[in-house]
Amino acid sequence: MLGAMLDRRLHFVVGKGGVGKTTVAAALARLLARRGRRTLAIEVDDARRLSALLGASGTTGTPTVVAPGLSVVAIEGRAALEEYLGLIIPVKRLLATIFSSRIYQYFVAAAPGLKELMTVGKIWYETTRQERGRPLWDAVVVDAPATGHSVQYLRMPQAARDTFGAGLVQREAAKVVELLRDPRTTAVHLVTLAEEMPVAETLETHAELVGSLAMPVGSVIVNRVHHRRFSPAALAALREAARRVGAEERALVRAVCERAAEESGWSEINAAYLTRLRAAIRDVPIVELPFLFVEEFDRGEVDRLSGELETASPGRAAVSALRP
Amino acid sequence: MTLGDLVARHQIVISAGSGGVGKTTVAASLALWGALEGRRAVVLTIDPARRLASSLGLASLGSGERDIPAEHFRAQGLAPKGTLAAMMLDQKGAWDALVERHAPPEARDRILTNRFYQHLSQSFAGSYEYMAIEQLCALAESGRYDLIVVDTPPTRHALDFLEAPRRIADFLDRKIIKWFVRPYFSAGWSALRAMNRTAGFLLRRLEQATGIAALAEISDFFSNMSGLFENFQTRIDRAHEILRAPGTAFVLVSSPEEQVLGDAEYLSSKMAALRMPLKGVVLNRVHAEFRPARRGRGRDEIGPEEVEQVADLVAQIVGAPEARELAANFVDYQALARGESLRIEQFRAGLPRGVPVVHVPNFARDVHDLASLAGMHAHLFGVRAAA
Structure with missing residues (x-):
């Protein structure tokens, strides 16, 4: 069901820390690239995990190819501001003087929201960039920063448009806002877990996106969903049997039983919060990604989740976690 | 030293770490332990889950501390020798509160109605962090509590909390x-x-x-x-004094996930550099690894290779199809647990010597009432509080 939505050009992946947002962004970028779209994955500030998960050894402010059809770029607010000022003031020597001046240092340090604004501006630039009369990128995936309020970055262009008087910044902010609000171009994907706090926050963010931000929500991606349930009868039989077997086997049978109870417990919690999510959010697909039991989470797992995203459709578990 | 000693010997305990690791729950559980042990405890929390908030008597937003009434404890089978209060910081209104507290009335309205301020006040660097520290200073100076537990805001690198006073000072320089x-x-x-x-x-x-x-x-x-912050430098100096006092302990809360542990390592080194030394670590949501106690020097691990063996054993007890699933589930959790214990081992090697590290298991339930907070004590302190 993500199908048509994946045709949009700009994908923001947002979510609180600890929900696996970066992993989902990486999986989405790989999926888009695999479908033959020229894809740019963007990481913001000094987060380096997205590029690592996509197999880049490091990122710079210039897009770097990491796989066929897939590039990665790191955007840093301050660097973006300097690039922008470079466009306004195209004299290199003068720029250097300005960048080293105290007032400039103060301005960057003190002006709130400026770096966020410049970051979104740079994202807009990459999204609308043309080469030989057509867009340079078919798809742009942004791993939005988890710091503070998750949609803070998305709010900045709107704030700038409304705050600044007529001028270059205001005109450009208005263009950025227009792009962010266009449902033909943009999709905001909310990554969450099926647990109390993340679901509560997701509902708040969803309301904010639909409300004051007026931005198109693409999907809700529920990460790390547990699926297995074991019958209470089987668990009771195991507990009972543990008393009869030898000491060496007893500990093992008990451990098997405990893990089964743990898994059933999480499956129930996840199911309950998924029900709550589905009752509250009806306008966009809700996609489930399975919990992956691995020693270390690496590129192989990103590929697996990317496959899950491809086959995922709402209302049904992406794939049984039991599949070998 | 144990985590119990650590809490017993300090007046201020600051729970730090990245977002989504259960910091708020750990902070509440530490404060509850203090109350059960006879301290006058208070927990300053930032953004608790709704049900945890209501069990702490914080159902509605509001300033000021709220005492948790004795009948709440009794209803959950707890008999504290001390008292427990809770307080919630309103993140969204942090700057408004700062302005209201410090600004003379005539300037206050000009600031609050300034368009620039209204649009951007939510993004001022370090405002929540600064408010938490201000509130901590106020609680410490009130003399009403002998144990103050502070839950820090969920920032990616919790470092922002430590650096908030300096950043705000820079901003308002x-x-x-x-x-x-x-x-x-x-x-x-x-x-x-x-x-x-x-x-x-x-x-x-x-x-x-x-x-x-x-x-x-x-x-x-x-x-x-x-004009507002005439005494600002004095307050910042005071905040640093409290954060670095011998009676203050930083407790790092982390989950065993790779990225989160990486952040925790970074935070721990930064704390040392800021002279706010880390004194304890809580590893939350840890999966237990099963290690068979076998005679001799054979393998002491059970990995994916053993899935058939485990299935055969279980099949003797329950039906074959479910036995296979049970065994597969067990082996999955073993893989998870083994990865975690390798990472934890590495993480512990980098910690300063003598810092207690405790593991709290990954409970398959939401921890949201006083009884379940007390249930964490067995893992945090090795024993239940003498109640």
């Missing part, structure tokens, strides 16, 4: 503010241009780019702010 204020007030544009060509040029360019109205508004904002 009078020298900086003067640069913005001067063009419109004392000296005027022309004087500034004559004095500093680069600055004048940049301001002119910025003005062209942004529109004069915005700069005037920003300037107005800064000039209003500049």
Whole structure:
């Protein structure tokens, strides 16, 4: 069901820390690239995990190819501001003087929201960039920063448009806002877990996106969903049997039983919060990604989740976690 | 030293770590332990889950501490020898509160109604963090509590919390503010241009780019702010004093996930550099690894290779299809647990010596009432509180 939505050009992946947002962004970028779209994955500030998960050894402010059809770029607010000022003031020597001046240092340090604004501006630039009369990128995936309020970055262009008087910044902010609000171009994907706090926050963010931000929500991606349930009868039989077997086997049978109870417990919690999510959010697909039991989470797992995203459709578990 | 000793010997315990690791729950559980042990405890929390908030008596937003009434404890089978209060910091209104607390009435309204302030106040760096520290100072100075547990805001690198006083000080530095204020007030544009060509040029360019109205508004904002924080440096010094006092302990809360542990490692090294040493670690949501106690020196691990063996054993007890699933599930959790214990081992090797590290298992339930908070004590302290 993500199908048509994946045709949009700009994908923001947002979510609180600890929900696996970066992993989902990486999986989405790989999926888009695999479908033959020229894809740019963007990481913001000094987060380096997205590029690592996509197999880049490091990122710079210039897009770097990491796989066929897939590039990665790191955007840093301050660097973006300097690039922008470079466009306004195209004299290199003068720029250097300005960048080293105290007032400039103060301005960057003190002006709130400026770096966020410049970051979104740079994202807009990459999204609308043309080469030989057509867009340079078919798809742009942004791993939005988890710091503070998750949609803070998305709010900045709107704030700038409304705050600044007529001028270059205001005109450009208005263009950025227009792009962010266009449902033909943009999709905001909310990554969450099926647990109390993340679901509560997701509902708040969803309301904010639909409300004051007026931005198109693409999907809700529920990460790390547990699926297995074991019958209470089987668990009771195991507990009972543990008393009869030898000491060496007893500990093992008990451990098997405990893990089964743990898994059933999480499956129930996840199911309950998924029900709550589905009752509250009806306008966009809700996609489930399975919990992956691995020693270390690496590129192989990103590929697996990317496959899950491809086959995922709402209302049904992406794939049984039991599949070998 | 155990975590129990650590809490017993300190008056202020600060729970730090990245977002989503269960910091709030751990902080509440530590404060509850103090109360059960006879302390006058308070927990300052930032953004608790709704059900945890209501069990702490914080169902509605509001300032000030709330005592948790004795009948709440009794209803959950707990009998504290001390008292427990809770307080919630309103993140969204942090700057409004700061302005209201410090601004003279005439400047207060000008700031709060300034368009620039209204749009951007949510993004001021370090405001929640600073408010948490201010509140901590107020609680410490009140003398009403002998154990204050602070839950820190969920920032990616919790470092922001430690650096908040300095960042706010930088932001409100009078020298900086003067640069913005001067063009419109004392000296005027022309004087500034004559004095500093680069600055004048940049301001002119910025003005062209942004529109004069915005700069005037920003300037107005800064000039209003500049008068507010007369005693700011004193307060910041006091905050640092409290954060570095011998009676203050930083407890790092982390989950065993790779990225989170990486952040925790970084935070721990930064804390040392800021002279706010880490004194305890809580590893939350840890999966237990099963290690068979076998005679001799054979393998002491059960991995995916053993899935058939485990299935055969279980099949003797329950039906074959479910036995296979049970065995597969068990082996999955073993893989998870083994990865975690390798990472934890590595993480512990990098910690300062003598720092207690405790593991709290990954409970398959939401921890949201006093009884389940007390249930964590067996893992945090090895024993239940003498209640």
